[in-house]
Amino acid sequence: MASPSSTPRIVELAAQISSSVTELQERLSAQGIPSPSFAEDSPPDFPADLESLRDSVIDATAELNELLLDPLQLLYRFAAIPNMVGIDAISRYNIAGMVPHGGQISFAEISERTGMDKGLVRRLMRHAMSMRIFREPEPEMVAHTKISKYLSIPYINAWASFEGRDTWPAATRVMDAVEKWPGSEEPNQTAFSLANNTDKPVFEFIGAYPERMMRFGAGMKAVDHVPGHAPELISKDYDWASLGNASIVNVGGGRGQIAIELAQNFENVKLTVQDAAMMVEGAESDVPNQLKGRVEFMKHELFDTQTLEADAYFFRMVFRNWCDKYAIQILKAQIPALRPGAKILIQDACMPEHDSVPLWRERVQRSVDLMLKCYTNGRTRYLDEWKALLAAADERFKLHQVFLPENSLLSILEIHWVQV
Incomplete structure (x- = not known):
């Protein structure tokens, strides 16, 4: 049996990306097709015979990118519709906390402990796995990745839960609030106000609900992981x-x-x-x-x-x-x-x-900016x-x-x- 490769994964990925991109460009050039760009006249589609090669490049570059980002920033990226469905389920039922560190748990046991039917568990878990949240080491078994393990930290889970149960519904109402209260600067005329049918500012409103306030308070510690x-x-x-x-x-x-x-x-x-x-x-x-x-x-x-x-x-x-x-x-x-x-x-x-500034930093700041508008x-x-x-x-x-x-x-x- 061959011994496992000692080459670091990021080095393997870099070599794979370099080789695949070189091959991809050679084949595009041979067919007289311009290299991909953001230019307005750049061809929107790839030739069918290059789809497989293109897919391998996309997967490798995504994995390399995700390996080099920290878990919270990956969660920010993934916390979008419909990705939030799975993240909401994981945090609401604390599924990350059910998976033993260094071990695994079955779809069936998650079903039993959450009360969700097994079919739904499988759908939710495999969707999460497509975002590298959990992995399936063998059929219908769930084990941690570094991201799902991160979600097992109580205050990170609380943050994700607040995002799924409080932020997400409100975020869908931002433009409704803009239309209802054009140019408003009032803290009680927001997307959160519409989503919760309230005329109270956000902190006054959630303060009346101990469970929500605890979720918010615990989740705020997750902000400590944002750069700076x-x-x-x-x-x-x-x-x-x-x-x-x-x-x-x-x-x-x-x-x-x-x-x-x-x-x-x-x-x-x-x-x-x-x-x-x-x-x-x-x-x-x-x-x-x-x-x-x-x-x-x-x-x-x-x-x-x-x-x-x-x-x-x-x-x-x-x-x-x-x-x-x-x-x-x-x-x-x-x-x-x-x-x-x-x-x-x-x-x-x-x-x-x-x-x-680096694009990923700009994306974070602009996302936070929109949530401030929301709340x-x-x-x-x-x-x-x-x-x-x-x-x-x-x-x-x-x-x-x-x-x-x-x-x-x-x-x-x-x-x-x-x-x-």
């Missing part, structure tokens, strides 16, 4: 040491995860986390003993007038959830507490111009839109510089409060 979003990266994303002995107000800072991270890495800063009462209640218990007194919490609604004077006010992924009308209100609410030289630090996405009528702003927003709030907000960490989808805008 992990909390532990915040200390490297900006020159916090340049602030010196600084007091920082983390507006909308939730349970203080980011504030704790900063306090652990910069001994000269003191942080006050502001958020709604339900968010900050009991949050002090999460603060390590050595940081007590340097990370504190304060009940404060986002649109309330700022009462704390500080050296800097930090907003992390806050403004994306609000249209300009409300984003301006948030900025204006800080003015009464601002002293000359105070800084506003906004960590959020800055939408790239087309073809200015809150928020959006991802271009740099010129950020500048216009600041000017509309007050001419004393001056954009000093923009930090874009390498391999991150988030920027940090440093804004100075300047007396004019």
Whole structure:
């Protein structure tokens, strides 16, 4: 028996792609057919005798591409109709959690544990397998791939479940909402509003449903896997040491995860986390003993007038959830507490111009942008839109510089409060 090849799979794929593409181009040239391109006059179809060769190239390039992407980005790609049918089923019944790591489970056992008939299980599982979610090592047996194993992580499963049960139905109503409320900037006039027949903003609405709120809360941890979003990266994303002995107000800072991270890495800063009462209640218990007194919490609604004077006010992924009308209100609410030289630090996405970043990154950001429209009528702003927003709030907000960490989808805008 021949021993298994020791050549790495990606090297095999590269060689296969190179060889197959060379052969494909030679045969196209021999038949006088132009090479494939995105040009308008490029032939839309391949000759029938080249279909098999073309298929092998497509499969190999797709596999190579998918091997080099991380699981979450693959899931983003696959989370589309009708692919979401299978992903919804997998997350709703936690099928990934049923498959033992390093082992396998039968269609029949999945059927028994979920209550779905075996025929439907087979349809759903084999559809998922076509997206490389699970594999079938032997007939009617299910084993993990790296993607399905990733889905067995509880908070990743919660994210996928929220996408399937809450985001997906709402996403189908985006244009309905646009037609019903042309140009609306209101957070309760959205696709989510239509899908759920509610006049309440999304977070107020799901807050009344514990199961949905738990699904959302758990799933939000999946965002940490998006490039540049992990909390532990915040200390490297900006020159916090340049602030010196600084007091920082983390507006909308939730349970203080980011504030704790900063306090652990910069001994000269003191942080006050502001958020709604339900968010900050009991949050002090999460603060390590050595940081007590340097990370504190304060009940404060986002649109309330700022009462704390500080050296800097930090907003992390806050403004994306609000249209300009409300984003301006948030900025204006800080003015009464601002002293000359105070800084506003906004960590959020800055939408790239087309073809200015790697395409897969651009696709992610544009997808997130549409979901913000779906949920809150928020959006991802271009740099010129950020500048216009600041000017509309007050001419004393001056954009000093923009930090874009390498391999991150988030920027940090440093804004100075300047007396004019």
